[in-house]
Amino acid sequence: MQPGEPSRTALGAATHRAVHQVLEQGRIFTDPLAGRILGPEAALAARRAEGDATQRQLRLFIAVRTRFAEDALRTAFARGARQLVVLGAGLDTYAYRNPLGQDLDIYEVDHPDTQQWKRRLLAEAAIPVPDNLTYVPVDFECETLEDGLTLEGFDPGKRTFFTWLGVVPYLAEETVFSTLAFIASLPGGAQVVFDYGNPPGATPSAVMDTLERRVASVGEHLRSRFETEDLHARLRDLGFRAIEDLGPAGIRNRFFAGRGGAPLERGGHILLATSG
Template sequence: MQTGRPSRTALSSARARAVHQVADTPRVFTDPLAARIISGIDDAPKPAGVPAMPAEVRLFMALRHRVAEDALRAAAHTRQVVVLGAGLDTFAYRSRNPALRVFEVDHPATQAWKRRQLTGAGIEVPDTVVFCPVDFTEQTAEAGLAMAGFDRHAPAFFLLLGVVPYLPREALLDTARFVAGLPAPAELVFDYNQPLAALPPHRRPGRAAQAEAMARMGEPWQSFFTPAEIAAELAEAGFDNVTDIGWRDCLERYALDASLPDLFGGRIAHARATGRERN
């Protein structure tokens, strides 16, 4: 991440959502603010050798938001949403639920840059949004949320999208333990990458090339999990129920073309905890 700017991956994710609105049929995720929030960005050229984003990768990035926000809508009792590593996510500005507080947690420099982008794009910041700047080298998300007014005793929904591959393994597990250990019911949705060896042999060269490209951009992938490992780690963290959703599951769920190839083996986990007070 460059000082005062979002990470390249945050920018890439927002661009993918923006392109998805006009380039993909059917559109599985609607984000009318994606193009506006990246307007005016004079981005640096891509490093040499970084490939263009395949349509299937762009589709997965849209699907992870669709799965997460569908799950959030189904969580009828939730009144707090925490967007961890919020980047240029636009959920808080698209939400029309005045009873829902949205805590955006991110690095102070990235968050300051985002707020300038919101102002420049004329995107209104609702009173329900709570900015929670956290420098993770000095402070935990838990501490930052406490200072921002997060209510540990009220149901909460946590979004961690497009972030986990860039985190050390223990950072995800610390987050999972924090969410599962809350006194009130809580849910967590995140996407993750599988180890190279878990993919079919014919998919490995392309995935390896993607990983090398991310490393050249200065934002290498650091953690990988199999579905079995995710299930075990989340259960140990204290979650009562885990749903793990793969590419084929998404294609079937949203009636998409079943022949679309799974290019890199990304998956989406949805974990639920009933809360320590109920236990």
């Protein structure tokens, strides 16, 4: 991020979610607010994206990680989770179309500049802010998640679900694991969904390479990638007792069986970790 400006990568991810509703008719996940929050830019972005195969692969990966997270949240709610924390919320619209109702307390955590921008876009689009949503302004690189949530009434004794999509690759490794350690330590138990990339290998990853070029062009850079086995070991050391990790083959089998266009390369993973 540039000082005083909202995250460009948050805008990019929101644009991909909106374009997915148009070019793939929301087949992976449906979000009636994805285009609305962007205004006229959504339709322009869809026209620009037609026929661009590199955009399509990244767009499908973003759609899959959102679908995976929302499916896991629905299961967690059925098993007693009553708090949702959206880390690096960007222009995510889940809180404003939440099908689980008022029994789910939602906390959106993001950099203050990005959060202010989002609230302006919501107002311009006449998207109401629900009573069960709390905004938590936090700069992950100089403030702790624990401090930010504590100030806003978060209850560590309640079972909590965290989504952390499109954020981990941009953070320093120390920040990533200190945040995960906090989540694992919550006495009420928690789950977290996040996406990550493997280090560059012999097999190229179109999704990760395209992402790296695009974010570098707007002054943001990928800072953390992980080997899968090493990441799982560190998660277990932190206290996560169950790990579900969808890599390229898992994504293909779950979401694209019988279809083309899946992000198949080494690189993009979506992970669900459970503590407590």
